[in-house]
Amino acid sequence: MYRTHTCGELRLSDAGKDVILAGWVQRTRDLGGMTFIDLRDRYGITQLVFDMNTNAELCEKARKIGREFVVQVKGKVRERSSKNLKIPTGDIEIIAEEIDVLSSSELPPFTIENETDGGEELRMKFRYLDLRRPCLRENIILRHRMAQEVRRYFDSHGFLEIETPMLIKSTPEGARDFIVPSRLHPGTFYALPQSPQTFKQLLMVAGFDKYFQIVRCFRDEDLRADRQPEFTQIDCEMAFVEQDDILKTFEGLAKHLFREIKGIVLEDDFPRITWDEAMSLYGTDKPDIRFDMKITEITMLVKGKGFTVFDNAGYAGAIVAEGCSEYSRKQIDELVEFVRRPQIGASGIFTVKYNTDGTIKSSVDKYYSTEELAKWVRAVNAMPGSLILIIAGEREKSLSALSELRLKLAGDMGLRKAETFSPLWVVDFPLFEWDDETQRFYARHHPFTSPKPEDIDLMETDPAKVRANAYDLVINGIEIGGGSIRIHDSSVQKLMFKVLGFTEEEASSQFGFLINAFRYGAPPHGGIAFGFDRWVALFAGEDSIREVIAFPKNNAGRDIMIDTPSPVSKTQLSELMIDIRKP
Numbered sequence: 127m128y129r130t131h132t133c134g135e136l137r138l139s140d141a142g143k144d145v146i147l148a149g150w151v152q153r154t155r156d157l158g159g160m161t162f163i164d165l166r167d168r169y170g171i172t173q174l175v176f177d178m179n180t181n182a183e184l185c186e187k188a189r190k191i192g193r194e195f196v197v198q199v200k201g202k203v204r205e206r207s208s209k210n211l212k213i214p215t216g217d218i219e220i221i222a223e224e225i226d227v228l229s230s231s232e233l234p235p236f237t238i239e240n241e242t243d244g245g246e247e248l249r250m251k252f253r254y255l256d257l258r259r260p261c262l263r264e265n266i267i268l269r270h271r272m273a274q275e276v277r278r279y280f281d282s283h284g285f286l287e288i289e290t291p292m293l294i295k296s297t298p299e300g301a302r303d304f305i306v307p308s309r310l311h312p313g314t315f316y317a318l319p320q321s322p323q324t325f326k327q328l329l330m331v332a333g334f335d336k337y338f339q340i341v342r343c344f345r346d347e348d349l350r351a352d353r354q355p356e357f358t359q360i361d362c363e364m365a366f367v368e369q370d371d372i373l374k375t376f377e378g379l380a381k382h383l384f385r386e387i388k389g390i391v392l393e394d395d396f397p398r399i400t401w402d403e404a405m406s407l408y409g410t411d412k413p414d415i416r417f418d419m420k421i422t423e424i425t426m427l428v429k430g431k432g433f434t435v436f437d438n439a440g441y442a443g444a445i446v447a448e449g450c451s452e453y454s455r456k457q458i459d460e461l462v463e464f465v466r467r468p469q470i471g472a473s474g475i476f477t478v479k480y481n482t483d484g485t486i487k488s489s490v491d492k493y494y495s496t497e498e499l500a501k502w503v504r505a506v507n508a509m510p511g512s513l514i515l516i517i518a519g520e521r522e523k524s525l526s527a528l529s530e531l532r533l534k535l536a537g538d539m540g541l542r543k544a545e546t547f548s549p550l551w552v553v554d555f556p557l558f559e560w561d562d563e564t565q566r567f568y569a570r571h572h573p574f575t576s577p578k579p580e581d582i583d584l585m586e587t588d589p590a591k592v593r594a595n596a597y598d599l600v601i602n603g604i605e606i607g608g609g610s611i612r613i614h615d616s617s618v619q620k621l622m623f624k625v626l627g628f629t630e631e632e633a634s635s636q637f638g639f640l641i642n643a644f645r646y647g648a649p650p651h652g653g654i655a656f657g658f659d660r661w662v663a664l665f666a667g668e669d670s671i672r673e674v675i676a677f678p679k680n681n682a683g684r685d686i687m688i689d690t691p692s693p694v695s696k697t698q699l700s701e702l703m704i705d706i707r708k709p
């Protein structure tokens with residue numbers, strides 16, 4: 127028997143018991159007559175004591191044991207004289223009678239503690255050591271608990287967990303596919319799924335009516351911060367549902383996770399706003415509504431007074447930073463610099479200070495009278511003591527700059543509190559998105575998303591105006607999930623492919639299986655997929671999803687621990703009939 131108890135288990139009530147523990151040596155402290163070892167496993171840390179006076183030989187042996195050795199110890203539990211209130215086992219210690227080294231360890235390349243001296247690269251290379259750090263261990267346990275709660279919720283609501291294939295067919299829509307060569311059929315390839323989208327729809331045609339899966343998805347995208355080439359979705363689909371049924375069911379899942387995992391009871395329905403509202407009030411389709419600070423459009427108000435910047439602007443919008451009328455020149459310059467960064471690209475910020483004494487001072491005083499500025503103040507609903515920040519220019523660009531400025535200001539003002547959670551649904555996304563480069567429309571969500579019935583007539587005449595039955599769940603400015611009511615009518619699906627520029631042959635060679643399936647009785651259906659990694663990261667309070675994935679890739683898409691991607695042997699390539707060209 128390797129152990130009678132774990133290292134996180136023993137309490138004062140166990141004093142006097144003979145126990146066996148096994149684990150890793152966190153650290154050894156040598157205090158002359160006494161040697162202490164902190165023994166660690168997944169469950170916690172227990173202090174071991176070796177006494178020179180009672181057992182000198184054993185004490186000598188203990189002194190030779192280094193960090194991260196795996197040891198087994200036999201001994202008796204006793205009350206500690208100096209208790210450690212910080213750990214659950216801090217009332218007791220084990221007075222050791224025997225110790226055996228089960229496995230020795232080289233000196234680890236970084237300290238196995240929350241505050242480690244190891245850089246990202248080193249930690250990734252030795253990920254198994256990194257995972258011994260309590261913070262990462264807790265994240266992995268949290269992830270497990272969330273996965274179990276997801277399953278519990280779905281099971282109790284009649285959903286079936288059904289696996290879908292990993293080796294599928296390459297389809298050009300969406301991101302780039304990872305492809306896998308076939309040896310048995312040289313010159314042909316499988317693709318790894320970007321999501322199980324078409325399969326879950328086929329499951330609805332098959333009659334399974336409520337499906338979910340916690341599933342790995344693969345997208346060969348250029349790596350942006352916090353993207354992984356493989357990531358996990360909670361993928362869901364339901365038949366015989368309307369948008370409202372879906373939102374209610376999955377709002378239920380979100381509330382379940384908040385309650386069971388975070389102990390937060392969210393009583394109210396999540397707010398729902400349309401994509402149009404989100405864009406004009408927050409400048410983004412994933413607004414952080416932990417704080418208000420909505421954008422007010424003031425285009426018409428500022429035009430026509432001879433200030434050319436505003437006169438030439440297609441749009442002018444303002445946000446109000448309450449209590450910030452005393453911002454210094456330097457603070458405002460910093461904000462201007464922030465919005466001028468190339469990623470944001472605004473030309474500047476105009477400010478109006480609505481002072482606590484009711485006076486108004488602006489950066490455009492030359493062009494506007496106090497009465498005019500007072501109108502602006504009223505239009506944006508500012509309270510005395512506020513700083514009003516205005517960005518003007520092209521509409522979309524200005525709104526997106528205002529969105530970034532809004533987040534930055536709220537961050538500076540401490541309004542983005544980590545332990546506050548503000549979920550909302552953004553609904554009625556546009557069905558299409560125009561791409562300037564290729565001069566064509568793309569499906570904003572994916573080509574199976576249905577248009578609003580009242581907008582179907584616009585599909586061929588004015589695609590940009592067509593709204594979709596598509597929705598996103600956003601929490602604290604993070605897109606946690608997205609989905610749609612699907613097209614279940616083959617004629618609408620055909621029309622969709624047509625608008626997307628597919629010829630009939632292309633549509634049928636790529637999606638023939640789905641179009642065919644719809645000929646045999648497809649129920650109305652819809653679904654959603656949640657970014658599981660993101661959701662765990664949000665609950666863990668981590669900025670990066672790498673901190674909640676056991677074995678993630680680095681920012682360049684490499685796993686530096688197993689060293690991949692890497693070349694394969696000539697034999698493997700020749701079996702696949704693949705020649706590698708020199709770059």
Ligand code: ASP
Pocket residue numbers: 320321322323362608609610653654655
């Ligand atoms: N398959 C979609 C995605 O991965 C989600 C959905 O529409 O259910 O974004």
